[in-house]
Amino acid sequence: MTNQQSASPQRPPVTVVGLGPMGLALAETLWDRGHTTTVWNRTPDKADSLVAKGVHRTESVAEAVSASPVTIMCLKDYETMYEVFDFAGDAAKGRVLVNLNSGTPKEARRAAGWAAERGFSYLDGAIMVPPPLVGHPESVFLYSGPQDVFDEHRTTLASMGDPRYLGSEPGRAVLYNTALLEIMYATMNGYLHATAMVGSAGISAVEFAELAVGWFMPTVLGPMLADDAPDLDNGNYPGDLGTLEMNLNALEHITRTAEEQGVHTDQPRLMLEIASRAIADGHGGSNYLAVFEVFKKATQAP
Numbered sequence: 001m002t003n004q005q006s007a008s009p010q011r012p013p014v015t016v017v018g019l020g021p022m023g024l025a026l027a028e029t030l031w032d033r034g035h036t037t038t039v040w041n042r043t044p045d046k047a048d049s050l051v052a053k054g055v056h057r058t059e060s061v062a063e064a065v066s067a068s069p070v071t072i073m074c075l076k077d078y079e080t081m082y083e084v085f086d087f088a089g090d091a092a093k094g095r096v097l098v099n100l101n102s103g104t105p106k107e108a109r110r111a112a113g114w115a116a117e118r119g120f121s122y123l124d125g126a127i128m129v130p131p132p133l134v135g136h137p138e139s140v141f142l143y144s145g146p147q148d149v150f151d152e153h154r155t156t157l158a159s160m161g162d163p164r165y166l167g168s169e170p171g172r173a174v175l176y177n178t179a180l181l182e183i184m185y186a187t188m189n190g191y192l193h194a195t196a197m198v199g200s201a202g203i204s205a206v207e208f209a210e211l212a213v214g215w216f217m218p219t220v221l222g223p224m225l226a227d228d229a230p231d232l233d234n235g236n237y238p239g240d241l242g243t244l245e246m247n248l249n250a251l252e253h254i255t256r257t258a259e260e261q262g263v264h265t266d267q268p269r270l271m272l273e274i275a276s277r278a279i280a281d282g283h284g285g286s287n288y289l290a291v292f293e294v295f296k297k298a299t300q301a302p
């Protein structure tokens with residue numbers, strides 16, 4: 001690991017608050033792209049690898065927010081953001097906060113009101129790729145909120161991926177996010193359930209993926225599931241880049257968004273129930289593929 005930034009020209013300072021797998025990827029990418037980067041996390045040790053590169057770690061969230069004109073928040077959810085910002089006092093006043101945790105449109109609108117009351121600009125956003133794809137020019141990041149704020153900081157946001165502006169209505173980015181994630185989870189569940197079904201006849205996930213992925217899967221999810229097939233066969237679901245607990249949050253957001261928007265909730269509820277069952281079976285720290293363990297078992301009589 002190097003403590004030298006790449007040859008990129010110096011870019012505006014940025015703060016990242018929240019260093020789960022996603023926040024770590026964002027902070028590392030911003031640093032590598034030439035932004036002077038400051039970080040804060042509840043568990044400070046998670047910044048050790050960033051500090052070794054030259055990233056600045058602060059002891060308080062107020063100090064972190066004060067260090068840059070723009071703070072990127074990547075915490076578990078909106079409630080965590082409010083909890084963390086209770087300690088920031090007036091530090092954010094006159095600055096820009098970009099919130100990238102997932103949630104529901106109502107939560108995003110409430111957060112925009114909360115920011116306005118405290119005197120800082122607020123963009124709500126969502127990340128449409130897993131941590132290893134942060135920084136790729138085609139990796140989609142969704143944003144909604146004031147257009148002038150988005151335009152002013154577009155170049156900084158482009159350091160993390162492809163910034164797509166969806167309009168001034170603050171809930172629009174998370175609405176798109178939950179809609180796109182619903183496609184992903186429904187597709188993943190169909191694939192995992194089908195793999196469990198052929199698995200009951202002794203066909204391995206690798207063998208099935210070779211045919212199934214080429215037959216149906218589109219370009220992004222297909223290659224990912226083909227790479228994951230050996231892990232399905234080995235029951236290996238490492239959660240280091242995102243846990244089933246984190247995915248449960250996303251499934252809850254899809255269910256609550258369906259409620260908020262006044263559409264049918266049975267399908268998201270079922271996906272939520274299946275993921276909850278996998279967590280109850282001890283897979284909360286595993287990645288999403290651990291729902292395969294639920295699909296491999298016969299349904300228990302109620």
Ligand SMILES: NC(=O)c1ccc[n+]([C@@H]2O[C@H](COP(=O)([O-])OP(=O)(O)OC[C@H]3O[C@@H](n4cnc5c(N)ncnc54)[C@H](OP(=O)(O)O)[C@@H]3O)[C@@H](O)[C@H]2O)c1
Nearest residue numbers: 018019020021022023042043075076101102130241242246
């Ligand atoms: N990972 C992915 O593949 C992925 C993809 C797209 C979007 N996202 C979104 O990105 C956001 C972050 O996800 P993630 O995978 O990085 O991990 P996560 O488990 O959802 O969030 C972890 C972060 O939240 C902090 N946190 C949780 N409870 C806290 C509390 N009570 N007080 C202070 N901090 C608290 C953690 O601090 P500690 O380190 O101290 O626990 C850590 O910084 C989520 O909204 C997720 O939906 C993730």
